[in-house]
Amino acid sequence: MSRHYSYVLIGSGVAAVTLARQLLQQDRSTSILMLEAGPRVPRGDRRGWWDYVLTGRKPYDFCRDLPGENRTEGDIDWGFDDSRIMAYGGSTGHWGAWSLRYKPEDFRLYSNTGEGADWPIGYDDLDPYYRQAEDYLSVCGDTGESWNANRAAQPYPRPPFGWTEADGLMVEAFRKNGIEPGCMPIARYRKCMTTGTCKYCPIGSRFTAHDVLDELADDPRHVNLEIRCLSPVTRLVADRKSNIAAAEFLDTKTGDTVSVTADVFVVAGGTYESPKLLMRSKSAFWPEGIGNDTDLVGRHIVSHSFLRVRGTLPTNHRRWLQEFDFPTLMSRTYDSPEHQLDGKIFIFKNRALPNVDIAGLMKKGKTREQIRAILSGPMTFELQAFYEEKGQHRNRLVERSGTNRFGLPLMTVNYLREPKFDERTKRQLALMKPVMDDMACENVATFVDDPGGHHASGTCRMAETPEEGVTDSNMKVFGTDNLYVCSNAAFPTCAAVNPTLTLTALTMRLAEHLAGAAPRPVASAAPLLAQEISA
Amino acid sequence: MAEVIAALAQQPVSSFPIANARVDAALLDHEDDFLPPAVRDRLWEIFVEIGRAWKNVSRDSAGLRSTWLEFIDAKTKSPPSYAGEYANAIAVMQELEGLLGREKAFEMLFFNSGVPDTPPLTRLAHVKKFVIDEFIAVQVTASGFRGFVDNEFSPNRPLNYAGFIRGSRYNERPMARLYKPAGSVRAAEGE
Numbered sequence: 001m002s003r004h005y006s007y008v009l010i011g012s013g014v015a016a017v018t019l020a021r022q023l024l025q026q027d028r029s030t031s032i033l034m035l036e037a038g039p040r041v042p043r044g045d046r047r048g049w050w051d052y053v054l055t056g057r058k059p060y061d062f063c064r065d066l067p068g069e070n071r072t073e074g075d076i077d078w079g080f081d082d083s084r085i086m087a088y089g090g091s092t093g094h095w096g097a098w099s100l101r102y103k104p105e106d107f108r109l110y111s112n113t114g115e116g117a118d119w120p121i122g123y124d125d126l127d128p129y130y131r132q133a134e135d136y137l138s139v140c141g142d143t144g145e146s147w148n149a150n151r152a153a154q155p156y157p158r159p160p161f162g163w164t165e166a167d168g169l170m171v172e173a174f175r176k177n178g179i180e181p182g183c184m185p186i187a188r189y190r191k192c193m194t195t196g197t198c199k200y201c202p203i204g205s206r207f208t209a210h211d212v213l214d215e216l217a218d219d220p221r222h223v224n225l226e227i228r229c230l231s232p233v234t235r236l237v238a239d240r241k242s243n244i245a246a247a248e249f250l251d252t253k254t255g256d257t258v259s260v261t262a263d264v265f266v267v268a269g270g271t272y273e274s275p276k277l278l279m280r281s282k283s284a285f286w287p288e289g290i291g292n293d294t295d296l297v298g299r300h301i302v303s304h305s306f307l308r309v310r311g312t313l314p315t316n317h318r319r320w321l322q323e324f325d326f327p328t329l330m331s332r333t334y335d336s337p338e339h340q341l342d343g344k345i346f347i348f349k350n351r352a353l354p355n356v357d358i359a360g361l362m363k364k365g366k367t368r369e370q371i372r373a374i375l376s377g378p379m380t381f382e383l384q385a386f387y388e389e390k391g392q393h394r395n396r397l398v399e400r401s402g403t404n405r406f407g408l409p410l411m412t413v414n415y416l417r418e419p420k421f422d423e424r425t426k427r428q429l430a431l432m433k434p435v436m437d438d439m440a441c442e443n444v445a446t447f448v449d450d451p452g453g454h455h456a457s458g459t460c461r462m463a464e465t466p467e468e469g470v471t472d473s474n475m476k477v478f479g480t481d482n483l484y485v486c487s488n489a490a491f492p493t494c495a496a497v498n499p500t501l502t503l504t505a506l507t508m509r510l511a512e513h514l515a516g517a518a519p520r521p522v523a524s525a526a527p528l529l530a531q532e533i534s535a
Numbered sequence: 536m537a538e539v540i541a542a543l544a545q546q547p548v549s550s551f552p553i554a555n556a557r558v559d560a561a562l563l564d565h566e567d568d569f570l571p572p573a574v575r576d577r578l579w580e581i582f583v584e585i586g587r588a589w590k591n592v593s594r595d596s597a598g599l600r601s602t603w604l605e606f607i608d609a610k611t612k613s614p615p616s617y618a619g620e621y622a623n624a625i626a627v628m629q630e631l632e633g634l635l636g637r638e639k640a641f642e643m644l645f646f647n648s649g650v651p652d653t654p655p656l657t658r659l660a661h662v663k664k665f666v667i668d669e670f671i672a673v674q675v676t677a678s679g680f681r682g683f684v685d686n687e688f689s690p691n692r693p694l695n696y697a698g699f700i701r702g703s704r705y706n707e708r709p710m711a712r713l714y715k716p717a718g719s720v721r722a723a724e725g726e
Contacts, residue, residue, distance in 0.1 A: 046605070050610065053698045054669050162713040162715075164711050166714075168714035171714060194710045195697070195698055195699060197697060197698055202700070317686075319683075319684045319686055320712075321684065323694070323712065324695065324711060325697060358680050359668075362585075365645065368589045368682075368683070372686075375683055375684060
């Protein structure tokens, strides 16, 4: 196999798929090769859905990191479990679809606090792409919330999901504590029927890159779109310092290593795989790996620590349940410039509480009367928060020997908490606890959970100069002309909210940049006979 | 009644030779996805008994039949097929009903099976785990939850539960019990 493409996209998650979509909208005949290490897991499979309802197991669970496969060194246990999916469509297969914009101060973290980093772009640079991204993901949200004042002219495409009755007590407690209650912006199409099985939606009403990629692949105009699953990329090859000439990947059908050339390479392998690929692409031009002359690739890894306050009310005479499989109540009151130095928190009600496993009680032989008594008995509430930590140079992701079953290198995350972590989180929990107290909850307890991979970012961060980061303001790797990292890896900060909407907006911005950069026309690509979907 | 069931459950293995027999792998090794109508009808009777036992659905589960049939279809026409599990269930139920009578047989299965919460080894344990327990989960998510949650505060009100598909998405009824702050005028999805 020897083919030349306009673009080689590495990964098939929301970044790669959105970029492919945008590029194909500009030119339907653009030649794109998308390389995915994982398999293609069927969507909308009824047996898979029923088994999920019955057992909690999702059809894609086998595409996760295995316990113990990756390691942590430092003072925490980095959460690898359940944090990503290595498969066609990437982690949008399981994402919660919480879709929040970063706030203007998030792009100025270092300037505002002296910690972390600034972005080389500002909120205003991303604002128009946020709107595009919200339309694309079909975000349901409430434009009237005070933190949305800077986007007043850009209403959400869909109205929000309302607070459930079980949210009511916490809504009132928020107000007593000067916390503005808000509705969680969620990416849900109009056809959502809220089955509570969002992690494997039976009717495709939650955005997944898988569904978009299927549509792209099925479009007969996209004759030069090729998608290969089970094809882990092993190396990028530079033919001179500034030019990436080829990507090598393992063809798992034949066991052969295959080389493909392209005008532009985009690494969209997430915060883990993107730096690993750069680091192992060593050559005479890049002895420490591509983009790693200043030893920053893999550094500054950061994610959200999880703060929780849990309490119990003695009775639930209205038999309240959460009813939706996502939180409907949140607030960004403490996700503000005033809280940036201490670490902003984004607070929300636990999406699964209060709840009672009725079927589980029936299976145990509980009678109707016993079950109804349990439903009316004590109910547990939990207020949760993402806590923003600042990226630190000493924290780093590194490869270690061996590969996982998809051919991706194993890794170790070296991570030490920021020096003032304990005192800062104690203060943040002190902001949260009065909410539970005002709800008259008993046995109120606080928890601090370790960070993990769900929102990991920073390993190829954007910066003004190569001394400060790995990629420039367009996510192009410093020192190269045709290599980009389109991933959370390019985020200089992780803010206090979920990253996917911001990544999607950045991807749309990158697509415009690439259109302006005008790679060589499609005629440079060897003819392809048909779309190919492997595995 | 509980004493009767407990006594019956303590009878020697020889009293329930089928139910207490260890499962032979070949018994459940069904490549064939065909489920005879007679087996399906017997399975439906088991499903209906769940609603009768917990009194959480109306009209003898008639409104849940299409959901249940779709479930059975998915479980027998995609690998691994449950056709063997279902055939096993019918055989075990025949034995239990023959020895205990229909009412007591179901009472034992639902409320006092004695099956431990460990990997199932006997034919009875397979019936409990792979038929009874799964049917219970289907029944609850197919709207059976309402019969437990409904009370004087929410009679016939919208109510949601994990797995529940409430019908047409064009239905104008709200999806869940929603909190409305005093004076709220906001429009929300699902209203």
